[in-house]
Amino acid sequence: MHSGEKPQISNGDGSVSVDKSHLPGLLDRARMHDPDALAELCTAYYPKILRFMRYRVGPNEADDLAGEVFVKVMRSIQGQTGSFDAWLYRLARNVIIDRVRYQQARPETEFDENMEKTLSDGSTAQAPAGTRIDIENALALMKEDHRELLTLKFVQGLTNDEISEITGQNVNAIRAMQFRALKAMRAVFGRKGASI
Amino acid sequence: MKHNVETILDLCIADMRSGKSLDAVLASHPEFATELRPLLEMSLDLAQLPEPQPSINGLMRALAHRYLPQRPQAAAKRFFRFPFYSAPMLLRVVASIAAIFLIGWGVSFASAQTVPGDWMYPVKRIVERVKLALTINASNQAELRISFSEQRMSEAVRKYERGEGLDDALLRSMLEESRLAIQEALSLDPQERAYMISRVGYLSAHQKNMIETVKRTADATTRPVAEAIGNDCTQRMKWMEGMMQDMEMTPPSCSGCWWTPQSKVSSAKEGASEAKGSPSKKQMQRWMDNCPGCGN
Numbered sequence: 001m002h003s004g005e006k007p008q009i010s011n012g013d014g015s016v017s018v019d020k021s022h023l024p025g026l027l028d029r030a031r032m033h034d035p036d037a038l039a040e041l042c043t044a045y046y047p048k049i050l051r052f053m054r055y056r057v058g059p060n061e062a063d064d065l066a067g068e069v070f071v072k073v074m075r076s077i078q079g080q081t082g083s084f085d086a087w088l089y090r091l092a093r094n095v096i097i098d099r100v101r102y103q104q105a106r107p108e109t110e111f112d113e114n115m116e117k118t119l120s121d122g123s124t125a126q127a128p129a130g131t132r133i134d135i136e137n138a139l140a141l142m143k144e145d146h147r148e149l150l151t152l153k154f155v156q157g158l159t160n161d162e163i164s165e166i167t168g169q170n171v172n173a174i175r176a177m178q179f180r181a182l183k184a185m186r187a188v189f190g191r192k193g194a195s196i
Numbered sequence: 197m198k199h200n201v202e203t204i205l206d207l208c209i210a211d212m213r214s215g216k217s218l219d220a221v222l223a224s225h226p227e228f229a230t231e232l233r234p235l236l237e238m239s240l241d242l243a244q245l246p247e248p249q250p251s252i253n254g255l256m257r258a259l260a261h262r263y264l265p266q267r268p269q270a271a272a273k274r275f276f277r278f279p280f281y282s283a284p285m286l287l288r289v290v291a292s293i294a295a296i297f298l299i300g301w302g303v304s305f306a307s308a309q310t311v312p313g314d315w316m317y318p319v320k321r322i323v324e325r326v327k328l329a330l331t332i333n334a335s336n337q338a339e340l341r342i343s344f345s346e347q348r349m350s351e352a353v354r355k356y357e358r359g360e361g362l363d364d365a366l367l368r369s370m371l372e373e374s375r376l377a378i379q380e381a382l383s384l385d386p387q388e389r390a391y392m393i394s395r396v397g398y399l400s401a402h403q404k405n406m407i408e409t410v411k412r413t414a415d416a417t418t419r420p421v422a423e424a425i426g427n428d429c430t431q432r433m434k435w436m437e438g439m440m441q442d443m444e445m446t447p448p449s450c451s452g453c454w455w456t457p458q459s460k461v462s463s464a465k466e467g468a469s470e471a472k473g474s475p476s477k478k479q480m481q482r483w484m485d486n487c488p489g490c491g492n
Contacts, residue, residue, distance in 0.1 A: 054248040136245060154239050178202070178209075179201060182205070186234050
């Protein structure tokens with residue numbers, strides 16, 4: 001037990017941050033399957049990953065996919081190296097990719113039409129005319145790579161360097177895609193609050 | 197030109213993250229202001245998307261789906277010989293998860309503080325079930341039941357202190373867990389059985405005292421629940437006293453005491469060591485058949 005340590009900082013929104021200086025020691029203990037350390041990691045990062053999933057795959061599946069990510073964390077924490085945040089987001093991306101592959105392999109499964117459209121032909125879907133959409137719906141209509149970048153950069157608040165570590169893209173490519181993604185988002189969303 | 201816009205957009209985003217206003221960052225790049233304003237507004241809208249309601253149900257579903265139904269019989273046998281480390285990898289993972297939430301979260305801050313209605317509460321309850329499912333030894337199962345009963349009592353007190361009234365279901369669950377602890381003790385050897393009975397006896401005394409204290413401060417809304425559960429606790433305590441006397445054990449005589457973990461264990465050991473005879477399984481079963489508030 002390490003009850004004497006107080007490594008976590010409450011963010012006031014129910015989530016908890018791990019003190020960065022404490023993280024390496026925490027990870028060492030987690031790799032040894034120390035329950036306290038694993039609990040601290042889960043407590044700190046679960047809300048963050050849940051939020052990521054919420055805006056990447058929508059509210060219906062976010063819970064389950066975030067759960068899958070942490071099952072993978074428990075199974076593979078011993079092999080974790082480098083930035084924990086980047087590693088965690090990579091696991092989350094892989095969970096989403098697995099889910100998409102699974103759904104594509106099972107055509108009888110109910111499949112999100114928008115996702116199918118954005119994944120198969122890379123084009124941005126259009127909201128039906130006259131539909132009043134909000135920012136979240138607009139995000140859901142983005143191309144998969146645009147949605148991922150917008151979620152990581154603006155919803156999760158990561159830097160270009162952090163995104164680069166997660167996606168493997170270089171920072172210049174991220175900067176260029178950010179511009180295109182925001183433009184596409186603006187095009188789908190139209191004027192804020194307007195019917196399109 | 198396009199590259200410049202992309203770079204300037206990125207600089208504007210960085211400036212806004214450092215605390216500058218939208219107008220201030222655009223004022224630094226007037227030639228791009230018209231093009232960048234809607235994009236920067238969009239980035240602000242995205243950053244303000246609401247936090248999802250925290251729920252860890254997905255994690256518990258994932259665990260339950262992946263691990264719990266797959267517990268092999270052979271693994272259970274090995275598990276019995278070496279309670280933790282000889283379990284197969286998946287079971288060890290589940291046990292680790294259980295430990296995370298039960299021990300880790302519990303001791304550190306989260307689980308110990310959760311009560312029904314909190315987003316992490318379902319985790320605590322599911323983990324309790326996982327933990328129990330992975331515990332083979334009856335003595336350890338009885339210990340777990342005792343700790344669950346203590347947990348339910350703590351949760352009920354915490355809810356009451358928060359002004360959420362007395363949770364009847366929690367308190368009944370508290371009584372049920374202590375009964376199940378005695379039930380588990382049936383299969384133990386006489387000495388261990390006496391020890392468990394003694395522990396549950398002290399626990400029941402403590403729980404009765406707690407309810408009596410709550411009754412004294414309860415308002416008109418809470419009083420009926422406090423009265424009803426208080427009666428059940430009194431009956432349960434009398435039942436425990438009767439059982440312990442029948443088994444020539446010393447019933448707890450700590451009226452008004454508030455139990456601490458050290459004192460409860462030492463008191464229980466003293467109570468058990470003072471038992472003149474060994475409580476027989478048959479004798480105990482008779483008491484179990486007449487347990488008050490157990491649906492008999």
